[in-house]
Amino acid sequence: MKDEQDTENEHHGDHSFPGWLHAGESPIQGFMKVFAWLVFFTIVEVMAILQEFSFEVTMVILFGIAAVKVWFIGSFFMHMIWDPPLVNRTAAVPVFFLIVLFLAVGLTSPGAVDDLRTICGF
Amino acid sequence: MSEEHGHHGTPAPLVFSVAVALMFLGLIMATAGGEDKEGDTGYWFVFILGIAGMITGFMMWMQDYWDQDSEEGVEIVGYHPFWASITTRKFGMWIFLLTEVMVFSTLLSAYLRYRAALPDYGAIGVDCGLQFEACWVPAADIIRSHLIFGVINTFALLLSSLTVVLALYAARNNNSKAATRYLIATFFLGTLFLILKAYEWWEMKNGHFWGDHCSVTAGQDIGHHCVAPKYEHGFWLDTSLEGTTFYITTGIHGAHVFVGLLALGYLIAKANKEGYNEKYHDTIELFGLYWHYVDVVWVFVFPFFYLY
C-alpha cells in the first residue's frame, strides 16, 4: 500500500504524544480548555432540554452536541489528532457497522411510530 | 524451541479462565439452578471462589510487569512503518475498543428499536391506556426532577478523563508524585460516579423521586415531578422496557467504570513506586484510552437516557 511508504519517516518511533507541544507551553492549559468546552456543552445540553423544544430541534441539539463532545474527547484526550493516521482509520472501522445496526435494527420496528419510512418519508 | 523465545510460561491465563467459568457456573446455579429453579444459595460460594480466582489470575498476570522498569511492547517491534507507527499494545487497545463500541451500539440500537415502536406519552391523539402501558414513559422524565445527579456524574467522568491525561503528562515529565495524585483523583471521581449512580438507582427503584400527592389519572399529562401509574411502585429492571433498557445499559456502563477502577488500583500502586517515567508510561496511556472510551459512551448514554 502507498501509505506504508508515505508515513515511513514521519511517524516511526513517535508514539502519540506532543509533537504539538511548543517549547515552554504547558499542555495542562490546553487540556483545561478542552475540559471547559466539554463542561460548557454539557450545560448547553441540559439547558436545551429544559426549554422544551420540538422533537426535531431537541434531537439535533442533543446528538449534535454529543458528536462535538465525542470529537473533543477523541481528538484531544485520546490524542487522535496527534496520532498517526493508522489510529484514525482503525477508529473509523466500526462506523459502517454502526450505521447498519442503527438503521436496520434500531429503526425498523414493525408498526413503529418512528421508523425509517416515517423519518425518510416513503 | 519455544524456550528460545523471550516469553516464559505462565499459569495466569489458565487460572483466569477457570475462575471465569467457575464464576458463571456459580452465578447461574445460585440464581436459577437446582430442581425448583429457585437457585441454590450454596453456589454463591462457587461464585465468590470464581471472583477470587479472577482477581488472583489478574494479579498473577500483572506480577510479571510489576518489577519491570519497562512495559511489554513499548518498543515498536513491527517492521512495517505504516502499521508500526503506534505500539502493538496501543493498537491492540484500539481494536479492543472497537469491540466495545459494537457492544454499546447494540444495546443502544435495541433501545432505539423499542423506543421507536411506541409513541411518547405526550403526543397528540395518542391513547396511552390506564396505566400508560401503551406509551413510552422515558426514564429521562422520571429522573428529570433529580437530573442533578446525572449532571454531576457527567462532570465527574469528564473531569476524571482530564486527570488521566494529566497523569500521563506528569509521568512523561518524570513526576511520579503528580502522576500518582492524578490517578488517585481519577479513582475518587470514578468511585463518586458509582456511588451517585447506586444512590440514584436505589431512589428510582423505590420510587422516591416522585411524591405521593402526584398520581396521574388516565389521559392526563404527566407533569415533570409526577410519574405514570405504571411506575407507582417504583422503577426497576422488571418494571417495563423503559426500566430494562435504562438499567442494563447504564449498568453495563457502570461495570466498565468498575473494571476501570480495578485497573486504576494497579496503576496507582505502580505509579506510587515510581514505576512510570519519561520512557515507560505506556500503560497509563492505554488505560487512558479505555477510560476516555467509557467517557465517550457516557456522552451518548447521558442524552439517550437522562435527557431525552
Added chain:
Amino acid sequence: MNILENKTLNRWLTTTNHKDVGLMYFFATLLFGFIGLLLSLLIRIQLYQPNNGTAWLDWAPGDDAGAFYNSMVTMHGAVMVLFFVSPLSFAFANYVVPLQIGAKDMAFPRLNALSFWTFLFGGLVAASGFVFGGAADVGWTFYSPLTSLEYSPGNGVNLAGAGLVLLIISVTASTINFIVTILYHRQKNMDIWDMPMFTWTMLFTVILMLTIFPILLAALLMLVGDRLFETVFFIDENRGSILWGHLFWFFGHPEVYVVLLPELGMLAEIVPVFARKPLYGKRYIIYSLIVGTVLSVIVWVHHMFITGIDPLLREVMSVTTELISIPFAVIMICLIATLYDGKITFPTANLFALGAIGIFVIGGVTGVFLSSAAIDYHLRGTYYLVAHFHYTLGAVTLGVVAAVYYWYPLMFGRILDERLGKLHFWGSFFGTILTMTPLFYLTDMPRRIYVYGANEHELVWGDYHFWATIGAFVVFVAQLIFLYNLIRSYSHGREAGSNPWNGSTQEWGSE
C-alpha cells in the same frame, strides 16, 4: 521437531508459545468435533425410520425425550459451528500464521493462551448442561421467546449462554492478537500483498469476528438479564422475537463467513501446491474477500424472511444475498482455474481440497434459491435448508480436514498414512453426499420434529431419512479411520522432512 516429547503437564498448562497453543487448540477441537459427530449420529438414529420409538432416549436426563432430542440438535449445531470448525481453523492459524509471515510468535503470547483456555472452558461450560439437568434445547439460534424462562425453565440455556460469553472473551482476545500479529510482525521484506492466502483470509476472518461477536455478547447479556435478573427485553413475544432475530443473525450470518473464510484460505494454499502452479488471480481473490466481508454483514435478514419484518428490509437483503454469491463464485473459479494445465497430484490433502470445492459449489448453488424471498417462504424450515447448509458447512469441514493432512507433517514431523487417508476421504466425501442429498428432496418436512409418519405422505419421508442415516454412519466410520490414522501416524508415519509437499510458503522449511 517432535514437539510432544519432554513436556510435562506443567509445561502444557503454562505455555504461551504459539505452536503449543495451536496444538492444544487442535486437540480440543478434535474432542469437540467428536462430541458433535456423536450427537449428529444420535440424531440420525432417531430419524432413520418413521414413528421411531423413543425408548432408547429414556436414559436421557429429564423426563422428556423430545427435549433431549432438541438439546442434541442444539448442542450439535453450537458445538460444530462455534467450538469445532472455527477453532480448528484457529488451531492452524495459531500454528501456521506466525510462521508464514516470519514472526517469532504471536504479538501477545499470554493473551493467546488466555484465548485458548477461555475457549476450552467455554465449550465445557456450554456442554455441562448435560450434567446439570439438561443442556440447552432451543436450537443454536436461541430464538426468543423460546429461551424465556416460561418456555425453557431449565438451566441449559443459562449454561450455554455462559459458555458463549466465555467463547466471546476468547474470540476477542484472539482477534486482537491476530490483527496485531499480521499487521506488525510480518518480516521486513513482506509487503501486505505478499502475504500468503491463509494469512489473508485469517485477517478478514478476525476483522469480521471483531465486529460481530460483541453483538452476540450484548444480545446474550440481554438474554441472561431476562433469565437471571428478570429484565423484560424479550418478554413481548412479537417485538422481542424479532429483536432477537435481528441481533442474533447480525452475528450469526457473518459467523458463517467466519467459518468459511479460513477454509478458503486453506484451499488457496493447498490447491496451488498440488497443481504445481501459482494461485490463479490472487488479487481478485483478495478483492472478492473484501467485497464478501463487507456484504456478509448486510445480508442477515434472509434468515428472517417469514417473520414480520419491514418488507423494505426483505427486498434489500434479498438482493444483497444474491450479490454475495458473486465474490465467492469468483474465488471458487479462481481455485478451479488454478488447476487448469497444472501437473496435478492427488495425495489425500488435495483430494479433500478438491472434494471441498465440489461440495461447496453444490451448497452454494442451492443457497441461491433460498436467497429469493418467494422461494424461501416455502423452503424455510424444511430439510432442504438443512441439506443446503450442511453441504456448505460440510465443504468447510472437508477443507479444514484437507488442512489437517496438509499441515500434519509440519506439526508432528510425519506424514499421515496415505492409504488410510484415501479411505477416510472417500468415506467422508460419499458419506456427506449420501447423508445430505436425500434431504434436498424433503422440501415438505419441517426440520425440528423428532417423530414423523403420522400419515401416508409422511411415511415416504422415511425412505430418504433411511439413506441419510446410512450416510451418517459412513461418515462416522470414516472419522474413526481418521482418528486411528492420526494416532498411528504420530509414531509410525513416514518421516516428513522439512518440506514434504514442496510448498512455497514460509512455514515449510522453517524450524
